[in-house]
Amino acid sequence: MKVVEAIWERRNLGVDVTEVTLERADTNDEERVLSFLREKMERGRYLLVKTPEGNVAFLVKLQALGFIFLECQYNLSRQLRGYAPPQREEFLSLARQISPEPLDLGEVDDLCALIGDGMFTTDRVALDPLFGVKTANTRYQNWVRDIQKDASCVVARIKYREKAIGFFAISFDVQAEEAHSLLLGLFKPYQGSALGSMIVHMPLKFASEKNMKTIFAQVSSNNMTSLRSHVFWGFAIESASYVFRCHVDN
Numbered sequence: 001m002k003v004v005e006a007i008w009e010r011r012n013l014g015v016d017v018t019e020v021t022l023e024r025a026d027t028n029d030e031e032r033v034l035s036f037l038r039e040k041m042e043r044g045r046y047l048l049v050k051t052p053e054g055n056v057a058f059l060v061k062l063q064a065l066g067f068i069f070l071e072c073q074y075n076l077s078r079q080l081r082g083y084a085p086p087q088r089e090e091f092l093s094l095a096r097q098i099s100p101e102p103l104d105l106g107e108v109d110d111l112c113a114l115i116g117d118g119m120f121t122t123d124r125v126a127l128d129p130l131f132g133v134k135t136a137n138t139r140y141q142n143w144v145r146d147i148q149k150d151a152s153c154v155v156a157r158i159k160y161r162e163k164a165i166g167f168f169a170i171s172f173d174v175q176a177e178e179a180h181s182l183l184l185g186l187f188k189p190y191q192g193s194a195l196g197s198m199i200v201h202m203p204l205k206f207a208s209e210k211n212m213k214t215i216f217a218q219v220s221s222n223n224m225t226s227l228r229s230h231v232f233w234g235f236a237i238e239s240a241s242y243v244f245r246c247h248v249d250n
Contacts, residue, residue, distance in 0.1 A: 018047050034065060070127070077238050165195055170203045
C-alpha cells in the first residue's frame with residue numbers, strides 16, 4: 001500500500017487530499033486496509049483510492065464504507081523501435097503536415113490561456129460533482145506549469161499547417177529509455193475532427209526520435225475516444241485500476 005499526502009492538490013481543489021494506491025495483495029488483507037481508510041476519513045479530507053481490477057468483494061466493502069466509483073484507469077504501453085504512422089495516405093498526408101514545437105517557460109501562460117476553463121471535460125475531477133469542469137481545467141493549467149519546470153519533461157504545442165491545434169506533455173527516463181505521455185489536449189476549434197487522433201501520434205514520434213524504446217500512458221474509462229485512439233496507434237492495455245473517492249463534508 002502506497003500512501004501519498006498530495007499537498008499540491010490543495011491549491012487545485014481547496015481540500016486536503018490523500019492518495020492511496022493498493023497492490024493486489026492489499027485487497028486480500030481487506031480488514032487492515034479498511035481499518036486504515038476509516039482512520040483517514042476525517043472531515044474535509046478527500047480520500048482517493050486506486051485498487052487493482054478484480055476482487056469485487058473488496059469493492060463492495062469499499063463502497064459500503066462511503067467510497068464512490070469515479071473511473072477505471074487503463075495503464076498502456078507501446079514499443080517504439082521502428083515506429084511509423086499507419087501506411088495509409090490519409091494518415092501519411094496529415095502526418096506530413098503536423099509537427100511538434102517545444103515551448104519555453106515564457107510561453108506556458110499562453111498555452112494555459114488556450115486550455116481555458118473548459119478544454120478537459122472527461123477527467124475524474126471534471127465529472128466529480130464536488131468540483132466540476134472549471135476546477136479540473138485550472139488543475140491542468142497548474143500541472144502544465146509544473147511539468148514545464150521539470151528538466152526531464154517537455155511541453156510542446158502541436159502545429160498543423162503552421163496553426164496550433166493542441167499540445168502534449170511528455171517525460172523521459174533516458175537511462176531506462178522510457179517515455180511517459182503525461183497529457184494530451186486538442187484545442188476547442190479542432191475537437192471532433194480527424195486531427196484528434198493525430199495528437200496521439202505526436203508524442204510517439206517525438207519519443208521515437210529521442211531513441212526511447214517504450215512509451216507509457218494512462219487513459220480514463222470516461223474518455224473512450226482517447227482510449228480508442230491509443231489502441232489504434234498501437235498501445236496495449238497492460239493493467240487497469242479502479243479509482244474511488246470519499247469526502248466527508250464539513
